[in-house]
Amino acid sequence: MLRAKNQGKRGFKVNILKSAQCSRIFLCISSHFDVMLADNNKLPVVAWPETGKGDIELKIFIIIKKNVFEFGMVFLILMVLLPVICAQAQTPDMIKSVSPLSARQGETITLTITLDESLSSPPLPPSEIMPESVKIGTLEGTSISRSDFVITAIFSIPVGESAGTKDVSLEFSAPPDQPDMGSLISAENDAFEVLSGEDTDSPAEEPSDSSQETVITDVLYTVTDTGQEKCYNASSNIACPGSGQAFYGQDAQHTGAVPDFTDNGDGTVTDNNTGLMWQKSADTDGDGDIDAADKLTWTEIQAYPVTLNVQNFGGYSDWRVPSIKELYSLTEFSGSDPSGYEDTDTSGLTPFIDTDYFDFAYGDTDAGERVIDAQYASDTLYVGTTSDGSTLFGVNFADGRIKGYGLSIHGSDKTFFLICVRGNTSYGDNNFANNGDGTVTDSATGLMWSQADSGTGMTWEDALAWVEQKNAENYLGYDDWRMPNAKELQSIVDYTRSPDTTASAAIDLIFSVTSITNEAGQTDYPFYWAGTTHTTWNGMGGGAVYVAFGRALGYMNGSWQDVHGAGAQRSDPKTGDPEEYPTGHGPQGDAIRIYNYVRCVRDTGESPGDTCMAGNIDGTGSVTVKDAVMVLQILTSINPDNVQPCADINDDGKIGHEELVYILRKVAGFI
Template identity: 40%
Template sequence: MMPRFLECAAIAALAITAAGACLAQDLTYPLVDTMQDRCFDTAGQTIACPAEGQPLSGQDAQYARRAAVYIDNGDGTVTDSVTNLTWQQTPENARLQFSESLTFCQALELGGRSDWRVPTIKELYSLADFRGELLKPEQGTPTPYLDSAVFGFDYPQPPMVFAGQYWSSTLYVKGPVINGQNQGAFGFNFADGHIKAYGTGFDFFTGEASADSGLPTGGNAPGNYVRCVSGTENLYGVNDFQDNGDGTVTDRATGRMWQQADDGTRREWAEALAYCEALDLAGHDDWALPDSKELQSIVDYDKTELPAIDETVFGITKDSETLDFWTSTTFGDIKSHANVIAFGKALSKSADQAEYTDWHGAGAQRSSIKTLTNQELTDEDLCSINACDVDRPDNLVRCIR
């Protein structure tokens, strides 16, 4: 398959001219590859990547995107030359409350820098490496969703090895999370490859410390790790949408073009891949199902109402509380699942809850089962110790080129 997502260097090397299509030097939000390098079937088995036009063609690994380029500065910091962000190489191996993480990064002096801060969720997600997989001990050695050849990372002690959550500074502003009145802040879990909103220990409605948070520590969130970042604030992760007037939207910050409105049809994963591969829209026939980072890039985390997308430029089907959209990225922990981005409520519940709640927050990255055909998965496969997500095989689709 000919890769359709060629970065400027690759286009120049091939002497391809595409006026206005290659402005990487001007991109303020260059997207980093997920690094997923294998193809999978709907049962989760590794397969040879299908040829163009064949079933399951169009997966994440089949498109060349810009790989992360990390520079170890030799002073406890790492610079990503794609995003121009500099990161704390090895974080403190201690959980902090959300407010403590803000204070910690503000006070950090490292690598001759004092302008450290907690990253936004879009900055933090740029580090996600979807070659990761959290294996059970009998299955082998786990791989974090992070380039551990460059960054320091320690799994939490058993039995909580999956709890590798790192804070972002992005608050969930659309409502309380988990249950009750909890304020949430998004984070990414480098152990199990998910975005979700974690309780900050503050009341969503008052902003004060919550005495009725429903969290196990009686008002305080369990706490997450933090990896501080240095770089121009409010630059990376900010969209610049242009309505092209032909059913497409271009994000001039990322250089990606989007299908403006989904077609309202829910599909299983194989059908979603095929739909985008076959789409002919606005004179273009080189559409594809977006990878996880591409789709997450258009989430509107600042909007206070659902859905979590800029409706001044995008159309979106509103047929359910859960508006999960497929990505082409297979979920490393359970490869019968693919990643989804939640533009509506990200529903889940604990074992003692009768009803699902917006546990993870709109803008979360979860995973959905690719198909119900010939699947024999149990609750033990699909639920964590803490929660069971809504897991549906038919999700919405928005294509990219």
Template identity: 50%
Template sequence: MKTYIKQVFLFLSICLSIGYSVVAQITYPIVDTGVTVFYSNNAVISVPNSGDEFYGQDATYTGNQPSYTDNGDGTITDNVTGLMWEKDMGEKMTFEASFSKAQHSNLGGYSDWRVPTIKELYSLILFTGQIKGAKSNTLFIDTKYFNQTLGNTKIGEREIDAQTWSSTKYVGVTMKGDETVFGVNFVDGRIKGYPTQKKRTRTENTMYFRMVRGNTDYGKNNFIDNGDGTISDYATGLMWQKADDGVARDWETAINYSEDLELANHTDWRLPNAKELQSIVDYSRSPQTTNSPAINPIFSTTEIKDPNGNSGQYPFFWTSTTHLDGVNPSSGAVYIAFGEGQGKMRNQLMDVHGAGCQRSDPKSGNKNQYPTYFGPQGDVRYVFNYVRSVRNIKF
């Protein structure tokens, strides 16, 4: 009995010193995706009610709505995250040059500019954007506040060749040994790893770059294992399902699974949107370097075999967010790869995008026909992906 009482007091002291003191201020608020339209597997639909098909997708739930202030000095303040951004990215530059620019910048009278982490940079993405192959339709960033350049088609670039550097290096390598840095493409709405050097010319790769300052805690999680199959992140105010259930599902079934989930006496679980799920990626981990998925080991993740039958791969996880791309823009949804972002090039399966990349899969299909391969990097398409449900912590 004495041991039990000591354990109770220890638990309460931990809650008071770690949990409740931190919950008073969420340091990593997730900005909503901006999605207000509802989709089926292949079309725009009217607003579904609870219990209807496709209830529980991104637009069902409203988070921290995007809110910006133009400071009139070339800077934009994000009123949700507390981050201040450079409005205009300027010309493309190398990865190393971006750090030099930030170090020497006095934009807006501030000298503490930095290259954003991938989580800081992804806070700006909006999934109200739309793309059709290599051609932009609507950008995945608020163009009322941010200047976003397209690729220069006059020199042979595609419109989507306007990727933005982050400061987050991939801890593994992509392709055949490329040193890789994660970036966000606000033209096509994706995260992937980009090589720092062009192999053909042996010159440094150049991309766009947007400086940031303020809220140095942004992107840093504060996980607590609740001991009941759930993990709380007091930095974001979100509670997560600790372990996926090891079942691969199509998109609609994934939504339904989360809506029906009862766990730890909570029934308000849902499928996370793209930005919520990306918030729990751990970019210091990968199958190549830590023999683990790109997520804090406080979580449990099912190990799967890759399309070649090799073990040591981890699933793509569905989000509730539709990714508007292609001839039928309603037919795909966003996933986050917690294992390698594999593709098949020259008939060789390899990590082409990096663990922690964000891509999209068709929402439905015949399970017996997958995996398949798609696009210039031969992206693996599983279609039947995994689920880690989320809910909001009620403070």
């Protein structure tokens, strides 16, 4: 029921009385909204205090012109807006995040749902209670499992399933001592998208009205440069070669977005390229040192951001565990690999992260660790299974690699360093389009790729020369192709795919991938060269980076196994004979192939995320009531996801009162 009464010259009061039937959270809530007019020269504060048991009071102050018609229209908009806010205020959601965010018709995926540990009303079901069902739309998941705050389920998306966004929902049975309460259901609206299995194009929708503002079609996924400034031949540092010379076209000869950080002086660092804010240090126990005691188990990793958010660390309460693409954005290949380094003095070593801005420590040798044990955790779990079982992808900033690490080793939980991140939740999301000419454009990164790969493996030197030959041929209509650097190549990995779970390479189906027979005799997919040299602690450059789009095999316990997962980034010798490595190399017996494949890349000349709409806070391409709700959440320190900074209408670097008024006027049709 909705009632409004006059509160004098300066405002009115709106009471929204919700029904006693509150099916999702089993609460009855009465919400009272005071909407007051403010003087034009003041910027009042929005308050959303809780008052009493189940009661919520929301005071909204907005600046509007003294125009009766306009005031009436804004009032009508508020009548639409306030019930939405009320519904959001009274419906705590158990679901914190969902991964992956999409799948194509005909795919089989493992859906991972992370629960909100901070939820208190209603409380989360105890960790031993399994969901009765997990659904994507009307599809029910199978093989449901739960580990504390993480729930997984397997979904086989039917070929005939309708494409589009779907809700993700969980259902728990009522507690045994409260059978009349009914099932507890939590849903995340439009959290998952079913993509067409045939149409891999993703054209931007054109506005139906030519007077509409530019529609946002891009997301912000700036791939920062690797920081590699030296050139190398097959073994060591050389003067950078010219066009037509051997080893021309490598990483150091192509510069991307130069790393640009700001130390905020409060334990946080902002990456000005990516829009991500990071913790400066992995010192989780706060003793001023980074050592083995700071490392966390997978369960502790999931709980740690909650602690930061309760503390309002750095003035924010939306910290999260980074994805592997977010974490890898910090990697800088000015570092050198300490593999084989036997001393414990690390002062002469250079890690693969910028220590001018981030605190870093090598492995804690006093605690029995190796110098190289500086593995940082992401929240990206391998959809397949490695030799160590359940596996997460992490970045080792000591040796400059991405590997899949088992959550437990020899019966004990493995531990990792962790730095949390916030901001730009779209980072790492690709936006591929098939150009119909053998090329694929990713408007998220501003990169164009060859749809097909080289079709055969080759040494690193030959791979560089092959790309230059393609330029001479004006391959696919362009003559400025290059071999991608390590970070560009990793940007197109699809961590929701693997040979064992989707029978595909770890890349979007828009690309074609040559199949191979791997060392274990399995049908598999290649390693792909990057133009980035993987230097060692003694200054040598005989290895180069590759990304495994198929299984990252290693020879362990007498057989070839997937030891690091599809999507791992390792390195191979630039030249040599693979037959000389019958059982691989290193502690996990990494497969050595040397003859790896190539996929070309070039710049489109367009910056990622360079179009935006004023007031479009959520980046959907239109200004709606939801944008106004998000502004209200920001003003009340709720900090919603996916806030687009470029939606700022007055260039003050903030989303606030003026944006709220603008949005209301826009929705009302005054703008």
